[in-house]
Amino acid sequence: MKDLAEAALNAAQVKGAGYADVRLDEHVQQDIIVKNGQLAAVSDDASEGFGVRVLVDGAWGFAGSARLERAEVEEVVDRAIRIARASARVRSAPVDLGPAVTSRGRYRTPLERDPFSVPLSEKVDLLLRADAAMGAVKGVSIREGSMEFLRQRKVFASTEGAFTEQELYESGAGIEATATSPDEVQNRSYPNSFGRHQGSGGYEYITAMQLDRHGQRIGEEAVALLTAPQCPSGVKTLILDASQTALQIHESCGHPTELDRVFGMEAAYAGTSFMTPEKLNHLQYGSPQVTITADALTPSGLGTFGWDDEGVPAQQSFLIKEGLFVGYLTSRETASVLGQPSNGTMRADGWNRIPLIRMTNVNLQPGDSSLDQMIAETKDGVYMETNRSWSIDDKRLNFQFGTQLAYEIVNGKRGRLLKNATYAGITPEFWNSCDAVAGRNEWSVWGLANCGKGQPPQTAHVAHGAAPARFQHVKVGILK
C-alpha cells in the first residue's frame, strides 16, 4: 500500500500538483437481520480502492478507482489533474490550506473482542432471543433485530509528508417491535431508533446492550401505544431522553457549526447555516447550562479516530461554551479563511469520496440535574423518548421532531402514556430555554450511522454524548 501511495504522490507532483494526498482504503462490513423469528439476512461486503486529491493552480481535482494497480494509479492521477485544471477555469479564490500537516503514526480502535472473530451463531442466537422476547407479547405484529460490524483499514499520505495508518472498528445492534391497528402503526426500538445503536469498539459493545432483556418491554410499549391518547397540542415543558437530546444536538448544533455549510459549499444540497461568522463569540446560542464540544477522542464514539482524512490529529474543541457560540467544525481550507488551524473534522465515507467536514463526537456536557429531578420539578409537561421523525430547515433553525413514546407530566409526576408525540421550535430559542441537563451518570454516547451530506452523497458515522435535558415553553403535539 505504501508503494502505491508514494507512486500516486510522485506522479501528482510530476504532473503539476501543488499539493496532493492519497487515501487507500479497505472496508469490510457484516450485516445480520433477524425478522419475525427467522434469520432473514446475513451479508458480508468488502470494498477497497484509492482516491487521489490534488490542488492545481489553486483548484481541486479528485479521482478514485477500485483497481489497486500501478498502471491504474497513473491513470487516476492523470484524471484528477485534468479535473483540477478544469476546476481552475471556473475557480473563485485559490485554495489556501494553511499550515502544513505532517502527521505520522498508527491508530487502532481499542477493543476487547474482535467482532469478526465472534461466531455467527452467537450473534444470531442473541438476536433470536431478543426476537422471542418481543414475540411473547400479544399484539406485536413485526419484530426485527439487526447487527452491523465494520472494519476499515486506511492509509493517508500527502506531499507535505504526512503518513498515517488506521484500523477502525465499529459494532452496532438494535431491536424493534411494531404493532398495528386500522389507524395506527406504532414502533418501539431499543437502544435507539435508526435500526441500531452503534459505537467504535468490539463485540463487548453488543454484549453490554443486553438486547434480550429489553425485548418484552418494548413489545409491550408498542402495543400499549396503539390505544394511548394522542399527545395533546400546546406549549409545555419538554423533557427529552438522552437519545433524542443527541439527535437534537446533531441537527441543530452539529450541522450548523460545519464551516463548509457556513461558506455556502453545501448550499445547493444540505443547505447553509444561521451560525454565520459575525455571530462567532457573540451569539447566545443557548442557556448557561448548554456547553457543547466536538471531541474525536471520546471513548466508543463513532467520531473517534487517530487522524482525520487530511491527516489532522483527533482533538477536542468547544462549539458552545455556557451558551455562547465559540467555535466551528473546520477543515484546513475553511479554517484558513478564519485564520485558524483545522480542528480535524474532515472525513470521507470511503476511498471513492473526498473528505468533507463531518461531525466527530459532538457532545453536550453533563449538567447537575437528573431525569427524576427534572420530572419532579415540572408542573405541566411532556417527556419524550426515542426518535421517530426529524425535520429541520436548510439553515438549521426551524425544526420539528417526533418520538416513539411520550408520557405526560402532571404536578411533578409521570402520567399517561401518549402516542404520536411531536415538538417544534427555533434553534436558539429552544436551546436558550434549556434549564436543566442530567449529570454524568445519565450521560452516554449515542452513535448515528446515517448522517447524509455532500454530492455525490456520503453517509458519515458520528456520535453525540448526551443526557436527558429539559426545555421550557415548547410547542408540542403538532399532528396537523
Add this chain to the structure above:
Amino acid sequence: MEAARLTDRGEVKRFIDKLLQASPAAQTEVMVTEWDSALTRFANNGIHQNVAERDVSVRVRVVKDGKTGVASINQINESAAVDVLKRAIAIADLQSKGEVVPMPGPAKSQPVEAWSDATAAATPEERADFVEAICARARRAGLKAFGAFSTGSEQFAIANSLGVYHHHRSTEATINSVVMGEAGSGYADRGAINVQDLDKNEVADDVIDKAQRNQNAQPIEPGVYEVVLEEYAVAEMLEFMSYTGFSALAVEEDRSFMRLGERITGDAITIWDDGLDASGLPAPFDFEGVPKQRVDLIKKGVASGVVYDMMTATQEGRQSTGHGLPAPNTEGPYAVNLFMQPGSVAKPDLISGIKRGIWVTRFWYVRIVHPKLSIITGMTRDGTFLIENGKVTRPVKDLRFTQSMLEALDGTLAVGKTTKLQIGEFIGASRVPAVHLKAFTFTS
C-alpha cells in the same frame, strides 16, 4: 472526449458464467454493477469540488441446504470471484436455519434504451463550461450560483443458476442549482439520459428568474391554504408515498395507507409505476432478475395495486411485478419508476382561480410523521410565493407544513398538462405534473 471506462459486456458475461459454474450451492445468483461517474460542484460562482470515480460491485447470493448467504466484493477478476463465492458459501454453512427468498426462472425482458454516448464521454471541461454558463449569468445578475453537474455511465447484469441472464446499460446526466441574492434564492434541476438534452442557458434562466422573484420575502401567517405545488414538490410527495405505501410488504404488514379497491384521493389523481417507459429512467428488470411490469397504483383516486418482489409474490401465490431490491432485503419491493397522469391545465394557469394561496417551488427535509395517515412534515424552500386573486403577488418566508398526503391529493382541483422528469437522489425517477390543491396545512 473521454471513453466510458466500463468492462466489456462479453467479459462481464464470461465472469458471471464462470462464477455460476464454480458454485457448489443448489442455487446461485450473481449481480454485477459497474459505474464510471463524475460530478462537478460549484458554490459562490466557482467550482469548489470536482470528482470522479470508477467502481464495481459483484454481489453473490447462494442458497445451500435451505440457507442463504450473501457476499459482495468490488473487484471483477478471478481471485475476486473465488473470494466472494467462498464468503457467501461460508455464511450459508454457518447458519443452522434461515429464510430463503426464491430465485426466478428465465423470462424475456423487453429491452429499453437508456444509453447516450455523449453522456458516457462527457469531459471535465464540458462540465466546467456548463457550470460556468450558470455562474457567469448569475454573476452578471449580481447573484451567486451553487449546484452540481454530474454525468455517469453504468452497466448492470444479473444472472442465476436457474438460467436467468439480463444485462442493461444506462447513462444519466443531472444538473441542480440554487441561485442566491442578498435576500432570497431560487432553484432549478434537470435530468436526462443524454447530456445534450440539458440546456445550460434554459437552466440558468429558470433558476435566476426564480431567485430574482424570491427576494425580500415577508412572513405570512401559518394556516390552511390553497396551494400550487411545482413538479419538484409533487415528485417528492410521490417518492414518500412509494416508500411508505406502494409495496405489497407494507400492505401485508398492515403499515400502508393503501386500502385496495377504495377511493383514497381525488379522482383527478392517477399514479402508476412503469420501468419500461422511455420517458422516465427506464430499466428492463429488477434486482432479482425479474422483467419489469407496469403497475397501476392509484387509478382515478382508487387504490388499485401495489408492487411485488419474489418473496411477497410467492407468499401470495402470484407473479413478481419486477420490483425487487438487491439481496438480502427485508424492506420488501419498491416502486421506483413513478408516473402521475397529467391534466389539462397549463402550469401558469393553475393559479387562475385562486383567491388567496401559496405557490410552492420545492420541499425540503420531508419526513414521515404518521405512516398510516400518510402525514408528512417538511419545509418549503427556494421560492415560496403568495397567490392573490389569480396572480403571484409576492415572495413569502419559507413555511413548515404538516400534512396528510392523501388528504391533500383528495382536494386536487387541477393538474398541470405538462410533466417533468425528476431523478431521485439514490434510485429511480418520477415523471409528474404540477398540481393545484384545495387545502394544505402550514404549521409554522
